[in-house]
Amino acid sequence: MTGLPPDIWQPIALSIELAAITTIVLLALGTPIAWWLARSNAWWKELVATFVAIPLVLPPTVLGFYLLVVLGPNGPGGVLAGLWGGRTLAFTFQGLVIGSTLYSMPFVVQPIRNAFEAMGDRPMEVAATLRASPLRAFWTVAIPQARAGFLAGAVLGFAHTIGEFGVVLMIGGNIPGQTKVLSVAIYDYVETAQWHQANVLAAGMVAFSFAVILALRLIEKRIGRA
């Protein structure tokens, strides 16, 4: 790509790094939540489910605002940052990971929960009658049987994190190499009238989104059938 400044790659790499780490965190946290939501009989489980799903409808700026308060020097995030000599988690990469995790959680939890619910109780019962401990049954039966849900959740979580803007703008600011991710970079290019660069990134995002949705459809078709 001729005529592009070398610094255009930095936000792309940062976005991918952020999305990758966030996806890993999301799967690690989202899986037990999805499992509990799918299996528990607690009356308050739908309250938890609602809480997880709030970012679906909440304006990202609202989420970002509260995160700013919590992550800032006077919130718990500031205390946490103090542990390694920092002053705040806001305007840091770690802060972005926390924000993205909350923001994309419903996109990961929902498909995994659906997959666990579709599986039903039977496979886990069968595993138990074959002497598998609950943990072994979870790894060898529940996760493989829900793999379509995990794939869909991972793809959605990754893609949604790549595309996030409002939350990042609120808690991340625009620090190159630290918090200046792709979506912010596009905004930045437009602000400074660098239309060509903005267009390259924007078109790339269109292609990326297309690929993501296509991949999801194929996952659904291939694995959902098995």
Added chain:
Amino acid sequence: MNDIRIEFRGTLGRFSLDAAFTVPAIGVTTLFGPSGCGKTTVLRCIAGLQRLDGVCIVADEIWQNDKTFRPAHQRDIGYVFQEASLFAHLSVRRNLLYGAIRTGAIRFEEVVDLLGLAKLLDRAPQNLSGGERQRVAIGRALLSQPRLLLMDEPLSALDRITKEEILPFLERLQETLALPIIHVSHDMTEVERLADHLVLMQAGRVVASGPLTTLQSDPSLSLVQSREAAVSLHAIVESFDVVDGLASLVVNGGRFLAPSAPVAQGTRRRLRILAGDVSLARTPQHSTIVNTLPARILKTTPTGTHGITAVLGLGPEGAGDRILARVTQRSWKLLELSQGMDVHAQIKGVALISGSPP
């Protein structure tokens, strides 16, 4: 201490269960009763898949009592569900080996051979027929080296032809491996072929429990009143007549001739004799009926509006096996029959209902 002792009580929604029975830890025990009587719940409680208050002791191992409750994965059971419930993400071979984490008396090759699975090993469960799937499920349960095999209507989801394909496997299983089986069924033909011991259930309670033949010929129980009332007798092949194609079978108190494929002397067979196929005569008579046996009328019970079902003891003193005879009240009076009388039982049909091929 070679018994299986079961006691469960509790409520599930509006259904209340209070079931207790003790059966020998050998042979096949069938929990029999109408749908919704709690058979499956009892089986799930034995497996530890469901928890109700009670006691579950298998031979010398306490699986549940007031103080202890072993979770399902710590009970040495094999469980065959009504639907095969194979792991869709694993091949047949890996399904079979999922619970085979320790080796024991039941070897892989033996199970594959017994259940005819050799050709299926590398297939995916989705590509098997219903009968094949259920055979894999049985094999999978066996390979976890159970001390007790639990089967929840393993044949009910299958059509008749597939059933006929699996029943011989279950019979061979019982003959080859000395593994106690508790089996849930509402199909009497399955019971007559497989069960040694019967637990009759109704509305969450145990109505009666005992050896199959004892319950089949107990006039106080509903089995005797059924249109299809029958007894299953254990017989040993004494000889086989190649010319007539008839096997001579000895039971306690008598000898039967039954059409059969060639069969070796000493083979164990199970006979089924329908009450409706047995008629009574005061004196031995010339007829086309091959099997006429001396017997004594032990008990009687009215059946339907105009019938009588008589419990007969085979042999001169009526001390042998019990069979049932269904006659009309009219012929009963005409022949002046009464309890305690010695008669000749004419048996129109004797069905050989079990035994693996010779």
